[in-house]
Amino acid sequence: MEVFNNFLNGTITLFSDPVGILIFFGGVVGGMLFGAIPGVSMLTLAAILLPFTAHLSPEHGIMLFSVIYCTGVYGGAITAILFNIPGAPENAPTAFDGYPMTQKGQAGKAVGAAVMCSAIGGVVSCIIMMIATAPIADWAISAFGPPEIFALVFFGLAVASSVGAKTFWKGWLSILIGLMVAVVGLDPVGGIERYDFEMPYMLAGIHFIPTILGFFAVSEIFVQAEKKAIGSYKAPKMGVEFPTLKELLAHKVAVVRSIFIGFFCGILPGIGATLAAFMGYNEAVRWSKTPEEFGKGKLEGVISSETANNAATGAAMIPLLALGLPGGALTAMMVGVFQMHDMEPGPLVFMNSADLVWVVFAAMFFANVSIIFVGYLETKTIINLLRIPFQFLAPMILLLATVGAYAVRGLTIDVVVMFLAGIIGFFLRRSGYSVAGIVLGLILGKIGEQTFAQAMQMLHFEWSGYFDRPIALGLLIAGFLTLGGSIYGSFFKKPKSPSADPAS
Amino acid sequence: MGNLRTGHLVEGAIWLSLCLFLYAYSFKFDQNIEIYKFGATAWPRTIILLMAIAAIGQLFQHWKYGDDSASNALQAANVDDAESAAHEAHHESLRWYLSTFALLVIPFAYMRVPDWIAGWLEADGTTLHILRMVCAVILIGLFLTQIRRNMVGSILTLPLFFAVLLEDVGFYSLAPVFIVGVMFLFGETRRKPMMAIMALIYGLLMLLFVKILFVGLPIGNIRPFYDFGSWVVTVLQ
Numbered sequence: 145m146e147v148f149n150n151f152l153n154g155t156i157t158l159f160s161d162p163v164g165i166l167i168f169f170g171g172v173v174g175g176m177l178f179g180a181i182p183g184v185s186m187l188t189l190a191a192i193l194l195p196f197t198a199h200l201s202p203e204h205g206i207m208l209f210s211v212i213y214c215t216g217v218y219g220g221a222i223t224a225i226l227f228n229i230p231g232a233p234e235n236a237p238t239a240f241d242g243y244p245m246t247q248k249g250q251a252g253k254a255v256g257a258a259v260m261c262s263a264i265g266g267v268v269s270c271i272i273m274m275i276a277t278a279p280i281a282d283w284a285i286s287a288f289g290p291p292e293i294f295a296l297v298f299f300g301l302a303v304a305s306s307v308g309a310k311t312f313w314k315g316w317l318s319i320l321i322g323l324m325v326a327v328v329g330l331d332p333v334g335g336i337e338r339y340d341f342e343m344p345y346m347l348a349g350i351h352f353i354p355t356i357l358g359f360f361a362v363s364e365i366f367v368q369a370e371k372k373a374i375g376s377y378k379a380p381k382m383g384v385e386f387p388t389l390k391e392l393l394a395h396k397v398a399v400v401r402s403i404f405i406g407f408f409c410g411i412l413p414g415i416g417a418t419l420a421a422f423m424g425y426n427e428a429v430r431w432s433k434t435p436e437e438f439g440k441g442k443l444e445g446v447i448s449s450e451t452a453n454n455a456a457t458g459a460a461m462i463p464l465l466a467l468g469l470p471g472g473a474l475t476a477m478m479v480g481v482f483q484m485h486d487m488e489p490g491p492l493v494f495m496n497s498a499d500l501v502w503v504v505f506a507a508m509f510f511a512n513v514s515i516i517f518v519g520y521l522e523t524k525t526i527i528n529l530l531r532i533p534f535q536f537l538a539p540m541i542l543l544l545a546t547v548g549a550y551a552v553r554g555l556t557i558d559v560v561v562m563f564l565a566g567i568i569g570f571f572l573r574r575s576g577y578s579v580a581g582i583v584l585g586l587i588l589g590k591i592g593e594q595t596f597a598q599a600m601q602m603l604h605f606e607w608s609g610y611f612d613r614p615i616a617l618g619l620l621i622a623g624f625l626t627l628g629g630s631i632y633g634s635f636f637k638k639p640k641s642p643s644a645d646p647a648s
Numbered sequence: 649m650g651n652l653r654t655g656h657l658v659e660g661a662i663w664l665s666l667c668l669f670l671y672a673y674s675f676k677f678d679q680n681i682e683i684y685k686f687g688a689t690a691w692p693r694t695i696i697l698l699m700a701i702a703a704i705g706q707l708f709q710h711w712k713y714g715d716d717s718a719s720n721a722l723q724a725a726n727v728d729d730a731e732s733a734a735h736e737a738h739h740e741s742l743r744w745y746l747s748t749f750a751l752l753v754i755p756f757a758y759m760r761v762p763d764w765i766a767g768w769l770e771a772d773g774t775t776l777h778i779l780r781m782v783c784a785v786i787l788i789g790l791f792l793t794q795i796r797r798n799m800v801g802s803i804l805t806l807p808l809f810f811a812v813l814l815e816d817v818g819f820y821s822l823a824p825v826f827i828v829g830v831m832f833l834f835g836e837t838r839r840k841p842m843m844a845i846m847a848l849i850y851g852l853l854m855l856l857f858v859k860i861l862f863v864g865l866p867i868g869n870i871r872p873f874y875d876f877g878s879w880v881v882t883v884l885q
Contacts, residue, residue, distance in 0.1 A: 313706035327692045334681035336688040369803040535834035539827040559811040
């Protein structure tokens with residue numbers, strides 16, 4: 145009942161504020177649009193908007209990002225279905241059957257199924273998130289000290305490195321670059337200058353906003369430039385035909401199964417929605433009476449994948465809000481929004497800013513609901529907007545990123561840093577490294593070093609102290625097992641190419 | 649050599665050199681902290697050690713499996729299309745990399761060369777501004793001659809050049825040129841749509857950030873760009 149009352153209060157606060165309503169609908173449409181436009185993603189939009197959230201209230205800033213997260217995950221399905229270009233890794237399994245459906249002239253039906261199932265998965269996930277997050281945060285206050293947080297950071301980074309890039313080693317190197325960038329500036333214990341190269345600018349560390357803008361927004365433009373050079377950029381074309389309710393009801397078991405899979409995968413820091421989509425898809429294949437039809441345009445493939453990845457969005461907010469740890473690139477940017485308002489996400493947010501949390505929860509719930517309406521009503525409009533030639537979109541994105549990077553501190557050097565990060569990101573991406581891993585390392589690096597130092601001081605510099613803390617020990621063991629498994633896999637498992645049989 | 653290619657060796661060498669450099673630099677801040685016995689270097693040195701291990705691990709994996717090394721479907725899904733685009737565009741040769749890095753030197757040349765010459769001439773502020781503009785014109789000319797030879801390298805260089813010119817020329821004077829430049833490098837050659845889109849983007853940015861949000865953008869510090877930037881701000885605000 146208390147949850148319902150809080151949700152009601154959050155809803156009233158959200159919809160009684162005209163600015164909040166405007167930001168909410170801006171986020172819904174923006175997330176969907178950027179998720180759908182080939183060449184950019186919801187992360188590009190989030191990176192561009194990040195600096196401007198300083199001008200918004202914390203409620204509006206976090207709410208905007210959470211809404212973009214929900215609708216952007218759905219938006220990525222459109223390009224996966226239409227062009228076999230997943231908007232994000234979590235939409236990759238959607239392409240396995242979605243694109244063959246497009247080739248069979250059933251693109252509209254696949255998009256319609258993605259709309260319905262994304263909304264269902266997201267709504268159910270939000271409801272569980274609302275019920276579960278506060279008790280987890282309450283428990284975390286007493287059970288989570290610096291050793292546990294450090295262990296969770298380590299576990300999250302270990303998991304993220306194992307799946308985030310082309311190979312485990314590239315994933316791990318990506319995260320280590322992020323950790324190294326986070327080292328620049330003053331050390332968190334003694335305030336000693338590190339890697340400042342005697343430049344005053346470096347003393348405050350490399351600001352995360354120009355870095356995020358560079359790695360996501362700018363590097364994406366450069367990658368599209370290369371595609372343009374080889375002529376592989378395609379403008380979209382399709383009609384819209386949605387599946388019937390009967391067709392969707394026929395797949396209710398797949399939907400329920402994917403919700404469970406999505407939610408439990410989403411809680412894991414580092415991989416959430418990507419693992420959810422793959423597991424949702426794989427389980428659909430495993431339980432099917434006709435597994436041989438998957439990969440050839442089966443509606444159940446799209447349903448399973450899209451339900452699971454949206455079910456992970458609500459779950460991904462739990463580690464962020466209950467423990468203060470982001471699980472992916474977008475939730476890492478949300479940490480940035482909190483920091484810009486001198487706040488730290490974590491269990492204390494529920495005590496100090498309960499209103500903020502419930503407005504965000506309400507916004508996520510309604511963002512998922514709105515996927516149905518906006519998805520049904522606006523898909524055709526969005527598809528028409530997708531025909532904007534990229535040469536007209538690129539200067540707009542680059543200039544928005546420029547203004548964003550400059551506006552943070554009023555320094556042109558931040559703009560230089562942003563474009564340098566974009567160039568580095570471009571070269572790293574074309575070599576199979578993960579820019580999401582770099583950003584996760586950058587954000588978690590500061591938290592990791594600080595909590596490690598606090599933990600070691602707390603344990604009187606005795607490593608054996610971890611044996612008296614079962615949660616921390618368990619997480620460390622899980623992290624080492626993940627790393628060990630990945631190292632074993634990298635040397636002794638037969639490699640898979642991107643075009644590997646999706647159902648395998 | 650197994651499946652190792654020269655590219656893999658170069659990649660490994662870059663990582664290991666970076667580790668060596670970062671480790672050597674860490675001695676500059678190798679100080680004790682009274683309340684923390686690991687000091688300021690333990691954390692970065694651990695990261696460096698892990699980087700070196702990962703670089704060697706990657707070399708070993710390349711030696712065993714070559715480029716086709718994704719060991720699970722999740723990793724395979726994360727293979728960025730940037731990699732295949734680079735491969736299809738034949739932008740993996742040493743010549744392409746050298747030409748791109750030569751282009752990327754241009755913005756850095758603008759950041760350093762005028763100051764060096766001004767220092768050598770013991771020039772005053774006005775002369776430095778003139779030197780900067782002369783240098784900018786020469787470097788822009790050099791950049792323009794390279795566009796046809798390396799289009800992608802030019803797209804990488806243009807935003808960086810734009811960023812280093814911002815302080816002197818200002819956002820208001822530079823943005824229209826930048827918009828047209830990006831459109832041209834992305835293959836647009838029709839003049840009317842280019843001008844219309846440039847006016848639209850510039851107008852929208854000015855309206856949103858200068859008129860409505862009052863964001864202070866760089867106005868430049870060299871005349872006549874400074875005068876133009878100030879005039880735009882005065883008119884809009």
